[in-house]
Amino acid sequence: MASYASGFAPRVLRSTIRAPLSHQFQSTFQLQRAAISRRFLTTPVEQPRLRLGSVAPNFKAQTTHGDIDFHQFIGSSWCVLFSHPADFTPVCTTELGAFAKLKDEFESRGVKMIGLSANDLSSHAGWIKDINEVSKTDLQFPIIADADRKVAFLYDMVDQQDLDNIDEKGIAFTIRSVFVIDPQKKIRLTMMYPASTGRNSAEVLRVIDSLQTGDTKGVTTPIDWQTGDDVIVPPTVSTEDAKKKFGKVREVKPYLRFTTI
Structure with a gap:
């Protein structure tokens, strides 16, 4: 048999x-x-760690501005990608309104903004209407539809508690993440906030100013630095070379030297 x-x-x-x-x-x-x-x-599939300096993972997605290829969307610009737990949530509504009001500030720095919310397109339009009404603005950047959390998992936009306690839909909650990506598609900054805490839009602009200044001038920036403040001469540059390059150099310690640009 x-x-x-x-x-x-x-x-x-x-x-x-x-x-x-x-x-x-x-x-x-x-x-x-x-x-x-x-x-x-x-259970999310394991992905490579998103380290600073690594290439931002590419993806295709539906957005309020149509279908996109993320790397093509970035093009030769800088980009800020930021995520939200869901449409019609109070903290997210205030955040998107604040970023929408800063449209000119981001554009003057050559930065594209793109949001993500863990819902499909059917509710994005109604939510944008609420955002514009509440914040007295005109939101013009795209919002990704990520109801299945594919992009959220790709960029690790979920916290451990939600992975351990999956909600009734069997999908983890998306937290507030910020990724600053440069024109070479490299991740230059990440910030992760719990879902309960709203972000600081001014801080996002500040770090972009710092990154772009460092790239173009070959300097670093100290605590609470703002555009126009003194900058720090990197340890890799000698004081003599720094004076030739920047002019006046103020030495506080051999390893801590300030200059004005």
Whole structure:
């Protein structure tokens, strides 16, 4: 009988033996496939760590401005990608309104903004209407629809508590993340906030100013630095070379030297 089950049964017996076994194997396969499907609904696939200086993962997604390829969207600009837990949530509404009001500030720095919310497009338009009404603004940057959390998992925009306690939909909650990405598609800054805490839009602008100043001038910036403040000469540049490059150099310690640009 074992030989028959292995497919060596005579032709006359094969149909009577294979039918019940086929049904049994099919049922087992269906159960296994269902278990795998449930697992991937609740468990994110491991991805490489998003380190500073690494290339921002590319993706394709639906947005309020149509379908995009993320790297093509960035083009030769800087980009700020920031995520939100859901549409029609109070903290998110205040945040998107504040960023919308800073449109000219970001554009003057060559920065594109793009938001993400863990809902589909069907509710994004109504939410944008509320944002504009509440903040007296005109939100013009795209918002990604990420109801299945694919981008959220790709960029690790979820916290451990939500992975351990998956909600009733079987998908983890998306937290408030900020990624500053340069024209080479490199991640230059990440900020992660809990869902309960709103971001500081002025800080996002400040760090962009610092990054762009450092790139163009070859300097670093001290605590609470704002545009126009003194900057720090990097340790890799000698004081003599710094004076040739910047002019006046103020030495506080051999390793801590300030200059004005």
